[in-house]
Amino acid sequence: MRRVRGIGITAAVMACGLVLAGCGDPPAEEEEGGSSEEAFQACMVTDTGGVDDRSFNASSWAGMQAAAEEGDNIEVDYVASENEQDYEPNLSEYAEQECGLIVAVGGLMADALTVVAEQNPDQQFAIVDALVDLPNVYSMQFNTAQSSFLAGYLAAGMSQTGVVATYGGMNIPPVTIFMDGFVQGVEHxxxxxxxxxxxLGWDVASQNGTFAESFTDATxxxxxxxxxxxxxxxxxxPVAGGAGIGTATVAQESNGSLSVIWVDIDGCVSLADYCDVFLTSVVKNISDAVRDAVLAAAEGEEGGSYIGTLENNGTFLANYRSDVPQELQDQIAQLQEQIIAGEIEITSPSQP
Amino acid sequence: MTSSTVADSGAAGPSTGDGPGRRSIGRAVIDAVTTANSWMVTILAILLAFVVGGVIIVLSDPGVLRRFEYFFSRPSDALEAVWESVSGAYSALLRGSILDPEDLREAIAGEEPWTEVFEPLSETLTYATPLILMGLAVALAFRAGMFNIGVEGQAVLGALTAALAGFGLSLPAGLHLVVALLAGIAGGALWGLIPGWLKARTGAHEVITTIMLNYIAGSLLLYLINLDGIHHPERNDAISKPVYDTALLPRLAGDQLRLNLGILIALLAAGGVAWLLQRSTIGFEFRAVGSNPDAARTAGMSVGKTYVLVMAFAGGLAGLGGASVLLGIATSSALTPAIIGGIGFDGITVALLGRARPWGVVLAGLLFGALRAGAPGMQAVADVPVQMVTILQALIVMFIAAPAFVKEVFRLRQSRAGALGQTLAKGWNG
Incomplete structure (x- = not known):
């Protein structure tokens, strides 16, 4: 170990500066930390999907960021979990810091959140996609069976062949709730x-059907x-995240004979290239729910729960494709009223 | 028996020029890992990994990069930012894994319970437990000349059988734990036995068979979790019934800290493996077959039997590791599809870093456990992504696998570096 090495590293650092055109003008000297004095910290723990999963972690983080923009002096931060065994330490780590609200993303974190929330009764928590019945936890769940019911009705109305289909990523409640609603919409x-x-693809009675066993495998x-x-x-x-892109691909190559209804987020936004194959999308509005949860917590609200429905815009159908007839659209609008009024009952064992 | 053909097939390539003439590449890799790397190289490799890690931390921090835009006008800004970024990340890592001085001060002042002070160490030891056990599973097989890539699957089987014993049986506390742990060992051993037997019987390469068995174990777990009788009756997601409290590894320092009996079991296992390799007849046979299967056969040892035995032992250790995750760490004490979640693959790197020595594996497991324990703090406090820890682990092992490079960087004497660098650069296709 000679000193030469140290000089080498310094040189490398300097070269790095050169590459980045290190000859600009420095900003005026400023004092650090003017605004962060009383900021409300909202902290999020992702599940193993990470924050860029283009699904519920990403939606939740979008909600956090929206809260930071809209709210008065709110700062947001997140940590990612690499492994199921990380949930508890990640939540605990934030509980030790000055977080006004800790948001756990995903039903898989419910057990870890229960443990940490019981250990820290003065700390406010929130969880997406699960119900944790503790006074310091705000639970967010989504009754997507309602919007999927409308999607099923739409699919049946648009089908020329008289056959429609659905499949899931895995046989778990946050997935099958969509499929339950869809099948019942067709029956209606x-x-x-x-x-x-x-x-095709789902039997409500036996809760069995077709699954890709993956949320990423488009093939x-x-x-x-x-x-x-x-x-x-x-x-x-397709209720299968990224695996559903395989369906969109087939539809695009079918020259219009196959249509797709996208799930979770508006397909025309997340997959703009495929927009013309999507009849509509069943949107699960996680980001607005998370945003509202952060804003409410910043106002000092504690605990409680939220169920996203058609009524409160927690779940809804995105814009229709232009060829969906007005008559069908009107029927669906009427159905929506009936569901909100409780005149149509949708049954799913996965419903919150 | 055709077992030796597999081990020797790599010798067709150009001679590595250092060892005895007929040394295969696979053997050379194992030799390099187990015998030739010096402690110095290991420590320097870790140091170097942290230096390179620091560079990556700087490059991924936009705040620091912005200050480089005017480097020549006010270099102190940029250098200060570099220092803050790197030292912030690494000190967060240390605070999360060893000791947070702030907590210590508050505990002394009586403002906080002492458990807060010991939490980082408790987390380090908790994360280290399965890493040590799975590292031992790889190391033991290494010493007998086998690459056990199937630790992940063996651990999954261990967790699975431990869970079945944990919620399927109703026994008094203590006995129940012992039974669950033994079930875990048996499950892992069975999963290790298969590739050992296949190799002994047919010469099927254990790298391939163990990788395939990883997939099978994962799918088996997923299938079984959803079966009636195993699946949690009140839950709809993929989770099994929780094991009874009587089968859980007792916590050693109160309920607030996750530290549990598992770490002592892991240390005991390391001692057991050390004894096995150094003092027992079976261990001697393992090492003999590991260093030269032909000579071992000539000396009258059954090479095939050794392969089967060593894989069963290794699988048992991995199974114990899987059981320790389920019974000690898993929050819900139940099977989930990702319960092992790649710890088995980390075990391979732990074994490499520990130079396939039992106590080396313990130290390596503690280091990687500390990295894992410090990761949440590093993310939350210093805003360094969790992947940084994975990169650090990979860099450490990479530099250890390239001792010639490390010695070149630190200008160490070139005593044995040449031979190592060449042999390790050839890959695992022994």
Missing amino acids: YNQTQNASVRV QGQAITETFVGQGADVIF
């Missing part, structure tokens, strides 16, 4: 319109889609 169409549209989604198309399906509702 059959009853009210005297039709006999068939649904698997493509294979399932081709099987469905072979059985005559012309509208498909």
Whole structure:
């Protein structure tokens, strides 16, 4: 170990500065930390998907950032979990810091959150996609069966072949709740319109159906889609995150004979290239719920729970594709009123 | 028996020029890892990894990079920012894994309970427990000349069988824990036995069979979790019934700290493996087969039997590691699809860093445990992404695998570096 090495590293650092055109003008000297004096800290722990998962972690983080923008003096921060065993220490780490609210993302974190929330009764927590019944936890859940019901009705109304299909990423409640609603929406169409549209891929009674066993494997989604198309399906509702892109690909190559209903976030925003294959999207409005939770916590509210429904815009159908007939759109708008009024009952064991 | 052909097939390549003529590449790798690396190189590799890690921390910090834009006008700004960024990250790492002076001060002043002070150490030891056990599983196989890439799967099986014993049986406390741990060992051993037997019987390479068995274990776990009788009846997501409290590893320092009996079991296991390798007849056979299977066979040892035995032992250790995750760390004390979540693969790096020596593995496990324990603080306080820890681990092992490079960087004497660098650069296709 000679001194030469130290000089080498310094040189490398300097070269780095050179590359970045290190000849600019310095900003005026400023004192650090003017605004952060009384800032409300909102801290988020992601599940193992990480903050860039283009799904609920990303939506939650978007909600956090929206709160930071809208709220008065709110700062947001997050840590990612690499492993299920990290949930508890990550939550504990934030509990030791000055966080006004700690947001846990995902139902898998419910057990860890319960432990940490009991250990820190004075700390406010929030959780997405689970119910934790503690006075210092705000639980956010989403009744997406309602919006999926509308999607099922839409699919049945748009189908030329009389066969529609759905499949999931995994057989877990946050996924199958969509499929329950979808199938019942199709059944409702059959009853009210005297039709006999068939649904492939999910059986509500036995809670069994077709799954890609992945939220990322688009090839698997493509294979399932081709099987469905072979059985005559012309509208498909994939509830499988990124694996659903396989369905969008098949639809794009079908020259309009296959349509897709996207899930979680507006497909025309997240997958703009495929926008013309999406009839609509079943949106689960996590980001607004998280934003409101942070804003409410900053105002000093404690505990409670929230269920996103059609009524409170916690879940809804995105814009329709231009070829959806006005008559069908009107029927769906009317259905929405009936669901909100409680005249139509949707049953799903996964409903919050 | 064709077991030796596998080990020797790598010798077709150009001679490495240092060892005895017929040394295979796979053997050379194992030799390099187990015998030739000096402590000095290991320590310097860790140091170097942290230096490179520091550079990455700086490069990924936009606040620091902005200050480099006017480096030549006011260099102190940039250098200060570099120092703050790197020292902030590493001190957060230390505070999260060893001691937070702030907590110590408050505890002495009586403002905080002492548990806060010991929490970082408790976390380090908690994370280290499965890493040590799974590292031992890799190291033991290494010493007998086998690459056990199947630790992940063996640990999954261990967690699975431990869970079955944990919620399937109703036994008094203490006995229940012993039974659950033994079940974990048995499950892992079974999963290790298969590739050992396949290698002994057919010469099937254990790297391939163990990787495939990892996939099978993962799928088996996913399938079983959702079966009636195993699946948690009140839950709809993929989670099994929790094991009874009587089967849980007791916590050693109160309920607030996660530190549990598992760490003592891991140390005991390390002692056991050390004894096995150094003092027992089986261990001698393991090492003999590991250093030269042909000579071992000529000396009258059954090479095939050794392969089966060593893989069963290794699998048992990994299974114990999986059980320690389920019974000691997992918050819900239940099986989930990602319960092992890659700890088995970290075990491979732990074994490499520990030079396949039992006590080396313990130290390496403690180091990696500390990195894991410090990661939340590093993320939350210093805003360094959690992946940084993974990068540090990878860099450490990479530099250890390239001792020639480390010696070059630090201008150490070139005594044995040449041989090591060449052999390790050839990869694992022994």
